[in-house]
Amino acid sequence: MKHGILWIGFLLIITSTSLAQKGLSRTEAESLSVNEWALEKHRLLPAAEKVWAEGIIKFGKYTMPIAYRVFGEKPADGRSLYISLHGGGNAPPAVNNQQWENQRTLYPISEGLVIVPRAPTDTWNLWHEDHIDNLLDSLIRYGVILEDVNPNKVYILGYSAGGDGVFQLGPRMADRWAAASMMAGHPGDANVLNLRNVPFAIYMGGRDTAYHRNTLAVSFNHKLDSLQKLDPNGYVHDFHLYADKAHWMDHRDTIAIAWMASFKRNPYPDKVIWVEDNRVQHRFYWLSAPVGRLEKDATAEVSIHGNEIRISKNTFQELNINLNDQMLDLNKPVSVTMEGKVIFRKKIKRTLSAIQKTIQEYQDPTMVFSAKLVLEGKKIRLSYKNNSTINE
Known part of the structure; x- marks a missing residue:
């Protein structure tokens, strides 16, 4: 060779x-x-090969451990890749470590490479600091090279602080994703316009009132509704507000996997x-x-x-x-x-x-x-x- x-x-x-x-x-x-x-x-x-062998990826001064696993038979057009972001945030390392462990158990995947990274920091914005984009770009590249991932079948999802990250990374890295799903997060100043070509799903508990997550999720969905009315060929989205649920949705959000898998990126x-x-x-x-x-x-x-x-x-x-x-x-x-x-x-x-x-x-x-x-x-x-x- x-x-x-x-x-x-x-x-x-x-x-x-x-x-x-x-x-x-x-x-x-x-x-x-x-x-x-x-x-x-x-x-x-x-x-x-070094990243896969060590289970750690680095960018500058930042180090991000990863847990990864392959599920199912590889399709003829290559594997899917799911990047799943854990919750936690501004908390002691032990709390974020526990959230990292928990994230691996939340979503049943029948086919694909699943990467659950551990955030490099323990800050409130742990999934949308500047270095995250470079680290995720590298993970996608390496998945394509080593696991025959189809770059048009790359998906991002995250819960709580991980959902905060999806609200931010979904738009700003939109051209990497086939689809994105946000669970129980806060949009902050996320820019909805960039989502024109990314199917975007929102899962939220109706009683998740901390930081006004529930009402802000509704508002974000309304923005997507309005944009899609003006541009019917863009802004595909899906919205689920579980009225009886607070921050924990009792796995109702697992339907996101099948929804995302129905889409491929158009480069x-x-x-x-x-x-x-x-x-x-x-x-x-x-x-x-x-x-x-x-x-x-x-x-x-x-x-x-x-x-x-x-x-x-x-x-x-x-x-x-x-x-x-x-x-x-x-x-x-x-x-x-x-x-x-x-x-x-x-x-x-x-x-x-x-x-x-x-x-x-x-x-x-x-x-x-x-x-x-x-x-x-x-x-x-x-x-x-x-x-x-x-x-x-």
Whole structure:
């Protein structure tokens, strides 16, 4: 296997110059995407094996133990992955350790890899501090590499403080999830707009009055109702308020597993609404932005209609629109409209550099892009012509 990987790398080096000059065909782009992912997978494999062997994952100064288990036979399209977040929060370590143990017993899974992480801290916001996103990203990657997880079948759920985490992580990491379920948590300042393409379920006890969890859950559901009325193709959601229950719902929320499992992620939704949270992200579905130019509250709303890209809103300093042939026909001209005006119309080259960059950015075999447009202000430029602005 090692010699095969090295041979692929050698072939890519000797052909990269000519490919850059003439661009890639669809077949070449798809083949190179597979090969480049094989190289990236090979590079990541030692780190993944170390985490699985030790049962601990690290990011910076943070250490997160994990308990994981595989259930059922592997489906033809790969395993499901459930990331299940425990409760507790601002409590002594022993309390959070007990909650971690308890979380492993709450939800019956018939198929899939289940990862129950132990929060790295014992703070009130233990599941939505900045480092959590990096740790969960790595867990997803390693599950794909080691357990043949289908990245389009990744689900997140959590109880109490874990539910707080799902309210926050569901929207801000929306492009990772096939579906999300929140149990007995508090939404805080969670941004509902980013949930346009993530089925989101809420489970709450009607008598769970602490911190106004019950009334805030109702309010959050009303927001989803309103958004879905305006956008019937988005904001799929499910709401369960158990009137006779307080903070503990006596396992009634276990129906969430079957509900979530009925969905798969669409990595290329025809419409993306991206609002940066306090914890900024560098990518969101097929949109991305340079790490050094990210800002809280930056917003983009972009959709694809045939070979037309419509930009309804953008406040990012620089916004990358990542494309491939599963989204539109790159053999034909692509047009971009903004404020009702065509600002770009041109055929776009598929390039090896775009494939390599998006594999590094996403590290997801189902989110590889062979072409990239860059939006700055109201002007579009091609990523492979860094100094040329095209406005035609």
